[in-house]
Amino acid sequence: MCLSGRFRVHAGSLRGERNDEHACHCSQDCLERGDCCSNYKSLCKGEATWVHGDCEEINTAECPAGFIRPPLIMLSVDGFRASYLKKGNSVTPNIHKLSTYS
Secondary structure (H helix, E strand, O other), X not given: OOOOOOOOOOHHXXXXXOOOOOOOEOOOOHHHHOOEOOOHHHHHOOOOOHHHOOOOOOOOOOOOOOOOOOOOOXXXXXXXXXXXXXXXXXXXXXXXXXXXXX
């Protein structure tokens, strides 16, 4: 099955109206229908993504509720070209943000 349209909303297409030719939506009912665009919260609702937020200073390690051990973040860069990592924020914003946490 092929879907026409986009899976991300661009700033110029924010109208809040459902367009059935698009694969994802920025309309009010997309949460109920389960077809919101992947960047719905940032562009449709104006919420900041974690990539653009400030780093949280954690002085003492503590497990989130429901975890016995601290979560482990594993990152595989097998498929990345070395140039992707050198370009940093413009190509891999999530990896760049994780690397700036100290």
